[in-house]
Amino acid sequence: MEWAVAFGWGGRIAVVVMLAATVALAAWNVRTLASKRRRAALLGLRLATAAALGLVIAQPTWVSKVEHAGGRRVAVLVDASASMAQVSAGARRWDAAARAVTELARLHPVDVHTFGTRTEHVGALAGLQGVLPDQAHTDLVAALGSLVDTRGPRGIAAAVVISDGLDTEQLAVSGSGEAPPLDSAVTALIERLRVPVHAVFIGDRAPVRDVAVVAARAAPFGFTRTFMPLDVDIEVSGYGGRREALTVTVADNGRPVLTREVPLDGPPRRTVSFEFQPLHVGVHVIEATIAALPDEATAANNHAWAGLRVVRDRLRVLHLAGHPSWDTRFLRLHLRGSPAVDLVSFYVMVGQGAGAYVSADDTTLIPFPNREIFEESLTSFDLVIFQDFPLGPFQVEQYLPQLREYVVGGGAFLVVGGRQALAAGGYYGTPLAQWLPVRLASLAGDDVGYVDAATSLALTPAGQHHPVTALESGVDANAAAWTRRTLAGRNTALAAGEGGSVLVTDQGGHPVIAVGEVGEGRSAVIGTDSLWTWAFPPTAGSEARDETRTHYHRLLDQLTAWLLHDPDLDRVRIEVPVDPVDLGSAALVRVQVRGGDGAVLPNVLLRYGLAPLHEPQVEPAQWSPPLTTNEQGDADLRIQPPGAGLWLLTVEASIAGQPVRATAPLGVDASGRERARCIPDDRALAAVARAAGGKVWPWVPPRTGVPIATAELADGGERIHTDLWSHPAVLTVLVALLGAEWVLRRRWGLA
Numbered sequence: 001m002e003w004a005v006a007f008g009w010g011g012r013i014a015v016v017v018m019l020a021a022t023v024a025l026a027a028w029n030v031r032t033l034a035s036k037r038r039r040a041a042l043l044g045l046r047l048a049t050a051a052a053l054g055l056v057i058a059q060p061t062w063v064s065k066v067e068h069a070g071g072r073r074v075a076v077l078v079d080a081s082a083s084m085a086q087v088s089a090g091a092r093r094w095d096a097a098a099r100a101v102t103e104l105a106r107l108h109p110v111d112v113h114t115f116g117t118r119t120e121h122v123g124a125l126a127g128l129q130g131v132l133p134d135q136a137h138t139d140l141v142a143a144l145g146s147l148v149d150t151r152g153p154r155g156i157a158a159a160v161v162i163s164d165g166l167d168t169e170q171l172a173v174s175g176s177g178e179a180p181p182l183d184s185a186v187t188a189l190i191e192r193l194r195v196p197v198h199a200v201f202i203g204d205r206a207p208v209r210d211v212a213v214v215a216a217r218a219a220p221f222g223f224t225r226t227f228m229p230l231d232v233d234i235e236v237s238g239y240g241g242r243r244e245a246l247t248v249t250v251a252d253n254g255r256p257v258l259t260r261e262v263p264l265d266g267p268p269r270r271t272v273s274f275e276f277q278p279l280h281v282g283v284h285v286i287e288a289t290i291a292a293l294p295d296e297a298t299a300a301n302n303h304a305w306a307g308l309r310v311v312r313d314r315l316r317v318l319h320l321a322g323h324p325s326w327d328t329r330f331l332r333l334h335l336r337g338s339p340a341v342d343l344v345s346f347y348v349m350v351g352q353g354a355g356a357y358v359s360a361d362d363t364t365l366i367p368f369p370n371r372e373i374f375e376e377s378l379t380s381f382d383l384v385i386f387q388d389f390p391l392g393p394f395q396v397e398q399y400l401p402q403l404r405e406y407v408v409g410g411g412a413f414l415v416v417g418g419r420q421a422l423a424a425g426g427y428y429g430t431p432l433a434q435w436l437p438v439r440l441a442s443l444a445g446d447d448v449g450y451v452d453a454a455t456s457l458a459l460t461p462a463g464q465h466h467p468v469t470a471l472e473s474g475v476d477a478n479a480a481a482w483t484r485r486t487l488a489g490r491n492t493a494l495a496a497g498e499g500g501s502v503l504v505t506d507q508g509g510h511p512v513i514a515v516g517e518v519g520e521g522r523s524a525v526i527g528t529d530s531l532w533t534w535a536f537p538p539t540a541g542s543e544a545r546d547e548t549r550t551h552y553h554r555l556l557d558q559l560t561a562w563l564l565h566d567p568d569l570d571r572v573r574i575e576v577p578v579d580p581v582d583l584g585s586a587a588l589v590r591v592q593v594r595g596g597d598g599a600v601l602p603n604v605l606l607r608y609g610l611a612p613l614h615e616p617q618v619e620p621a622q623w624s625p626p627l628t629t630n631e632q633g634d635a636d637l638r639i640q641p642p643g644a645g646l647w648l649l650t651v652e653a654s655i656a657g658q659p660v661r662a663t664a665p666l667g668v669d670a671s672g673r674e675r676a677r678c679i680p681d682d683r684a685l686a687a688v689a690r691a692a693g694g695k696v697w698p699w700v701p702p703r704t705g706v707p708i709a710t711a712e713l714a715d716g717g718e719r720i721h722t723d724l725w726s727h728p729a730v731l732t733v734l735v736a737l738l739g740a741e742w743v744l745r746r747r748w749g750l751a
Contacts, residue, residue: 083166318373
């Protein structure tokens with residue numbers, strides 16, 4: 001054992017000068033005493049007091065050194081993630097990492113750990129035998145955190161990370177640009193570690209031929225029908241000089257929406273930028289894919305996923321009215337009453353009784369802009385309304401295929417009836433009739449397809465529980481509200497259509513309000529042009545007036561919300577993970593069941609199933625066992641997807657004996673972020689080593705050994721510091737000296 005005393009006088013010179021001045025003043029003060037013994041006693045006490053204060057200020061420390069057999073060890077963190085299984089020049093990166101550990105063990109006592117999804121202590125070099133590099137993630141920060149408790153007086157002298165640098169967690173870097181700076185949490189962790197952190201970078205001896213989609217980067221949320229940026233980071237390795245092109249495709253919930261070709265030859269890391277336009281609210285799973293090349297090392301990393309949640313900012317409505325009417329006026333007033341609605345209206349000035357056989361030039365103040373509407377601007381609208389709009393005079397029929405494509409792709413379409421609408425407007429046998437929720441009948445004889453007579457209304461079984469027709473809370477109160485409603489006229493050449501739901505019928509059983517799904521979009525029919533009469537009270541009294549006006553606006557609001565896939569109106573609501581889940585992991589899904597009036601429905605039977613999203617007929621091959629919602633109308637599901645890809649989750653609830661379904665996309669990634677990149681990258685390793693005072697070496701550590709930051713760690717000993725100045729005896733002596741001097745000065749007559 002060796003020992004020494006260390007002092008900490010730095011910055012305390014001024015205090016020393018003050019102590020000397022105190023002793024000098026004491027000597028001047030005791031000069032008046034006649035007795036030399038008394039002068040010597042007081043001066044000695046003052047000197048002893050100053051010495052005790054000086055001891056506290058100097059903070060001396062007793063340092064003893066104890067030799068330990070073998071000294072401190074070097075902690076070695078070996079990357080055991082799946083990317084380390086990549087083969088280059090006939091050898092795995094994992095094999096190169098094992099050789100680097102062997103070289104370290106020749107020069108230092110080592111303590112070996114493997115890291116990836118988890119950090120495991122294997123001890124000596126022999127512990128690496130039998131370890132497979134197959135972990136699904138790389139988390140270097142967690143691995144360094146596991147060393148914090150092992151550093152210390154008898155802990156590690158330094159840390160060495162052996163990795164290809166492809167971190168998937170906090171230190172993940174994008175495919176282009178520099179590594180991001182370390183955040184405060186990582187910096188604080190390195191400071192707590194208090195040892196240098198070095199890295200052995202395992203690259204590739206021969207370039208790997210591979211094309212990888214590193215990431216698809218989009219904002220976490222967007223707005224419907226608003227273009228938003230989408231960046232696709234790609235990496236290319238081993239294809240220098242080849243003049244082929246890469247085909248990059250972007251799909252939204254399995255539907256290709258964007259394609260671009262980029263040169264194969266170019267920078268190894270690059271970003272391809274797109275502008276993406278989501279068409280409906282809810283969760284969107286965006287997949288970026290590169291068509292595989294025939295000689296790639298792997299095609300598992302040729303795609304990446306991004307999830308985003310889309311909300312609605314403003315509602316852009318195209319309103320085409322066949323002629324001025326009260327119904328047209330009240331609908332326009334309703335739409336214009338919302339500040340969130342951007343309304344574009346086009347009126348056709350058709351005279352009463354002109355029908356569909358007048359010249360288009362005689363019916364409008366300006367030429368009807370059919371090409372501008374249906375070819376150039378159609379996709380910019382959230383909702384298209386045909387209100388008593390005839391087919392014949394305006395050459396609309398040639399644009400019906402574009403209108404159908406708009407609806408199937410996620411658009412919303414509403415037909416409001418009248419004397420020139422539906423079959424009465426010449427739409428029987430046209431493509432429009434193929435996607436309406438009602439079936440149009442052929443007109444024969446004197447039948448014009450419209451009856452100008454009052455009729456009562458009735459809810460169908462589907463309408464009793466549908467959110468569109470919920471005028472009042474409660475099934476009985478809502479049914480009573482509909483029995484009080486009448487209409488002055490309605491379209492009659494209508495019948496229930498295949499795939500649609502008739503919600504309201506007239507007294508003859510003809511559909512009046514019907515809704516239906518069309519691909520990713522929705523359509524609806526209001527088979528009357530007298531709904532505007534609901535805006536006036538049927539009887540005197542403010543209560544009746546308020547009820548009637550509320551019903552008018554509530555019906556239109558709820559119908560619009562349903563057409564636009566407003567999640568607040570869905571009776572069965574599904575909350576799925578926005579980002580794709582890893583294959584083998586369970587997807588946590590919450591299901592909420594509500595009534596048509598928004599009230600929770602407890603103890604409702606549910607079942608769910610998965611089907612591939614890209615199949616034309618999406619129907620789950622197998623349903624789950626039945627389960628029920630809790631008292632709050634919720635149910636938490638743990639769903640284990642059967643494979644990778646895009647799945648459509650279908651949840652079916654039994655509400656009042658009627659099956660009600662909701663669907664949501666669910667992405668499952670088989671490759672994961674760990675396999676997204678094949679090309680080694682030392683940027684994250686360099687950032688950590690720089691912050692921890694370490695170095696980065698390629699392939700193997702230096703033959704002279706790992707440099708240790710402090711001499712006290714390099715010589716293999718342990719130094720124990722014992723503070724002397726803070727001992728309780730020092731304070732006791734100081735108080736005793738001050739007390740003794742004060743007593744003597746008072747007794748001998750000194751101030």
